[in-house]
Amino acid sequence: EKGGYDYFMLKEIAEQPKAVADTLLGRIDPSGSLTLDEVRISPSELREIDKVVIVACGTAFHAGLIAKYAIEHWTRIPCEVELASEFRYRDPILDGHSLVIAISQSGETMDTLMALRHAREQGSKVLAICNTNGSTIPRESDAVLYTHAGPEVAVASTKAFLTQLVACYLVALYLGQVRGTKWGDEIQAVIKDLSRISEEVERVLETMEPVRALARTLASKNTVLFLGRHVGYPVALEGALKLKELAYMHAEGFAAGELKHGPIALIEEDVPVVVVVPSPRGRSVLHDKIVSNIQEIRARGARTIVIAEEGDEAVVPYADHLIRIPATPTLLQPLVATVPLQVFACELATARGNEVDQPRNLAKSVTVE
């Protein structure tokens, strides 16, 4: 069943290129535009939307945080992302012009289900992004966009996350396409990049041995910190969540710009800090800022583990360990940048003798509030 792998998690990490490709299959037509007929919310209704609200938990919430950058950039519709467990308790402002997107691998997460019920009571349309056919969340939603990751068995979510990202990009691009934005050309280019991304994920997987070796050297550490900016920030949160649930280590993700507002006090001699570096092309200001963050933490003794695009030479002098990922457009980078963090957490769990597929205290689907 594990297809020759020691753990389902390893198998599921390896299945990511296929999961990504399958989730795109049939959704991009030969002319390069998107066909999301499954989204049974009509283009005219989609044109009326004035706000998007994403609700989800855990890893799916991190996918939602990344989706916000894509949706707001390509559609100019304001987008909020909220933990499903917090959502209905704060009396959120919703109406018939709000589109609520509920993201869930299992489709059975009680907090997410209660959030979407609340949204529908307020008259909002709910679109589910879900990996499990016929589960409760899509059944109770107005429409569903299925992720085609196949069954995910390991408690720690990996391939479902990558496919949730793909589904979120598709929704963002589709909304942009339906409503027409000034980013028309960029949208076309990104659709092309998306159709190649599964090969890039494959390339990342082929270069993971040094990441495993590095993880093994850190097995006795107590803390690992993760830093990112822009879409790299949710990637940092996801890297930290994986490490908590699998390695039972203290792990925290920060927005790199927040360092000087507190977290930098945590930096001491030899503490491992993983930094997700945005592409030096495109929004280069982000890149320059993070390079100075790396300098700052290294000057304070941190052991820097830098995830940076191939060809990014600016980070080399400050990286104790350098993990290369292929060049992608900024917004798509999480699809390649998350993979080393999954491998890192899985290997650390193994090195610490933990049960990889069934971490202590956790269930695959959380059907209580």
Ligand code: M6R
């Ligand atoms: O099935 P869901 O996507 O709704 O589950 C949400 C979270 O419980 C889930 O992502 C959890 O955080 C994972 N164990 C993370 O690896």
